[in-house]
Amino acid sequence: MTMTSPLAAHGGTRVLNLQPPHYKWPAVTPDLDEAVRAQLHRSLSDRDSSGVIGEFESAFARFVGTPYAVSFASGTAAIHAMSRIAGLQPGDAILAPAYTFFATASPFAHDGIEVRFADADHYGNVTAATLAEKLTSAVRAVIVTHMWGNPCPMDEIVEFCRAHGLLLLEDCSHAHFATSRGRRVGTFGDMAVFSTNQKAITTGEGGVLVTSNDRYREMALLYGHYNKRCLKEIDPAAEYYPYAFTGMGLKHRITTLGAAIGVHQLDHATDTERRRRAILARYTAALAENPVIAPAVVPEAEGEHGLYVLGLRFNPENASVSRDEFVALCQAEGASEVDVPGSTRDISSEPLFARRDPFAPWTPTTPSFTGMPGVTGFADTFVKLPLWGYEGDEPFVAGYLDALAKVSAAVAR
Known part of the structure; x- marks a missing residue:
């Protein structure tokens, strides 16, 4: 991949200059x-x-x-x-x-x-x-x-x-x-x-x-x-x-x-599904050859995606930056909804799950940590963005694809 213009974070022009919010659900028709x-x-x-x-x-x-x-x-x-x-x-x-x-x-x-x-x-x-x-x-x-x-x-x-x-x-x-x-x-x-x-x-x-x-x-x-x-x-x-x-x-x-x-x-569920599946297919096709970021979507033989958000998998071995730096670069391009989950993560060490007596004093105890290599491997490379799926979403759908492509081209090894 080749860089076509400097990244916004490095003094270049932003890909998106769309007013927030970039995603709002439901669409209030x-x-x-x-x-x-x-x-x-x-x-x-x-x-x-x-x-x-x-x-x-x-x-x-x-x-x-x-x-x-x-x-x-x-x-x-x-x-x-x-x-x-x-x-x-x-x-x-x-x-x-x-x-x-x-x-x-x-x-x-x-x-x-x-x-x-x-x-x-x-x-x-x-x-x-x-x-x-x-x-x-x-x-x-x-x-x-x-x-x-x-x-x-x-x-x-x-x-x-x-x-x-x-x-x-x-x-x-x-x-x-x-x-x-x-x-x-x-x-x-x-x-x-x-x-x-x-x-x-x-x-x-x-x-x-x-x-x-x-x-x-x-x-x-x-x-x-x-x-x-x-x-x-x-x-x-x-x-x-x-x-x-x-x-x-x-x-x-x-x-x-x-x-x-x-x-x-x-x-309106049928229309919502149709629109979101079309956007999912568009991103999947557009990112198929991208070495840095790829859709984290199960193969069709295994099942159909639930269309909540679009999950992406960052490939650190193919990039000159970290996952979090990649996200920051996308946000600097104006793609503010490119995101790393905060509330959804490994919850196994939270003190709530060490409690056995629901009436015990609220003195935190940390559960023993057993290690979750699969969770770590997934969570450390996961990125998400909206699937939109309503009238008027085209500038966001196209703009975020452009931002992903631009940043990927700039950081690809």
């Missing part, structure tokens, strides 16, 4: 604005599923391809409900990815469940092999995250869980449009959770638990929606029906305005 305004006048608080909350859940279940969906105020709240529904308690352990956003695992630690962290593969995901390395007799369940939209190798993970009698839980927060070998993520496990906080399908803030098990659906209501809805929807013969009036002591119901945004998002 006139029809989305009208949908929120209409809900404002329809209802600000639904006490059951007869209104927009029920409409959102039904639409989300159809979107994923599961019989049931229960909405929550956040993905974290939904994962906490999933933990309680699974029956995990102190003394039990769950296998989880070491490389993930902390909310994949923090609700379990909150309740005193031991979280045993597994290493990552070339895409930041756990595999059956990395999970097996951490298996003990205390392990009752596995939770996987389809990191940055790349599906985990689910066939082998399903077989691993069956062989060891483990519940399988999925965190699909990054992977709304992902499939693993032709099957939609979120349908492999006993339960799955999708965050809808600024994700490819968003409600602004929120989360959804999906399952094919009606018992799990009813119990999810007890941890999020209680009272009128539970009295109406839970089987009176169920042993937990006496809790329908009070629920299990918490309320994590999504807002009606959030649900209205979600319904609108799902109505």
Whole structure:
């Protein structure tokens, strides 16, 4: 690759001079604005599923391809409900990815469940092999995250869980449009959770638990929606029906305005997927011969990308600068959304995960570090940027490609 002009960081002209923000989601179109305004006048608080909350859940279940969906105020709240529904308690352990956003695992630690962290593969995901390395007799369940939209190798993970009698839980927060070998993520496990906080399908803030098990659906209501809805929807013969009036002591119901945004998002999901897949394909083709930066996307034979963000893999052996210097050079060119994740990283040494008693004093203890070479190899080379996918995004899509090409040409060995 040859440099065509000096880098902006070295006195050259910036590739992009576009006003921020360079990415904003959801795209606030006139029809989305009208949908929120209409809900404002329809209802600000639904006490059951007869209104927009029920409409959102039904639409989300159809979107994923599961019989049931229960909405929550956040993905974290939904994962906490999933933990309680699974029956995990102190003394039990769950296998989880070491490389993930902390909310994949923090609700379990909150309740005193031991979280045993597994290493990552070339895409930041756990595999059956990395999970097996951490298996003990205390392990009752596995939770996987389809990191940055790349599906985990689910066939082998399903077989691993069956062989060891483990519940399988999925965190699909990054992977709304992902499939693993032709099957939609979120349908492999006993339960799955999708965050809808600024994700490819968003409600602004929120989360959804999906399952094919009606018992799990009813119990999810007890941890999020209680009272009128539970009295109406839970089987009176169920042993937990006496809790329908009070629920299990918490309320994590999504807002009606959030649900209205979600319904609108799902109505336009086909267009969102089409646009984002086209941008993903464009970047994949444009960067195919780039020796410095390449898409970190699973091969088509393994599955379809979930379209949350575009993940890139920096190749340090082919560059005269470090990964962080490369990112800084791109940002100096005006591509401010080229980014290294901060909140998503190796969480295995966080003090929360050393706690076993949820009522113990908050005196931090650092867990023993066992080393995660796969996580380190992935995290130290990972870069991300938006996939956009809305009208008016072309200057950003093209401009960021130009910035990546310019910086890559300048630093390539």
